[in-house]
Amino acid sequence: MKISSLCLLLLLFLTACSSQDKTTTPVTSNLYPDQTSTGFKQFSKQCSTCHRPPMPNQHTALEWRGVVDLMQQHRAQAGYGAMSEPVKKEVLSYLQAHGK
Ligand code: HEC
Numbered sequence: 001m002k003i004s005s006l007c008l009l010l011l012l013f014l015t016a017c018s019s020q021d022k023t024t025t026p027v028t029s030n031l032y033p034d035q036t037s038t039g040f041k042q043f044s045k046q047c048s049t050c051h052r053p054p055m056p057n058q059h060t061a062l063e064w065r066g067v068v069d070l071m072q073q074h075r076a077q078a079g080y081g082a083m084s085e086p087v088k089k090e091v092l093s094y095l096q097a098h099g100k
Contacts, residue, residue: 031055039094046083046091050074056098064095 033056034040047053059067068091072082083091 033098034094037094039090039097042087042090043094046087047071049080050078056095057100059095059099061096061099064092064099068092068095 032040032044032053044053054067056064068088072088076082082088
């Protein structure tokens with residue numbers, strides 16, 4: 001009886017270890033939501049020039065409006081030119097749809 005419960009403990013310990021391994025997989029780009037949408041394509045194109053594109057759930061819909069406006073300014077300052085109004089709308093609605 002004692003030995004079998006020891007085995008059970010060992011088994012629990014081992015499975016705990018192996019499930020921990022799964023959580024250490026590196027962050028990959030397929031964590032972005034809705035990657036087949038045109039919104040995502042614009043987003044990854046427009047927002048990867050200067051830094052890694054942010055995760056949409058990093059900000060609320062309201063915050064994204066401000067962030068995207070700020071990034072427009074960064075683009076202009078860096079000489080990339082601002083995003084066109086339709087492109088900006090597409091990027092913003094992608095971010096807002098998946099915001100926190
Ligand atoms: C021209 C370069 C440039 C481009 C293009 C750009 N960014 Fe940024 N971004 C920056 C710089 C510089 C910072 C750091 C300074 C700051 O926070 O304003 C930054 C910071 C950020 C931050 C962190 C600040 C915060 O409030 O959380 C987010 C989020 C972000 N960018 C989102 C975006 C998104 C979304 C896009 C696409 C629309 C984008 N960026 C495109 C230059 C850029």
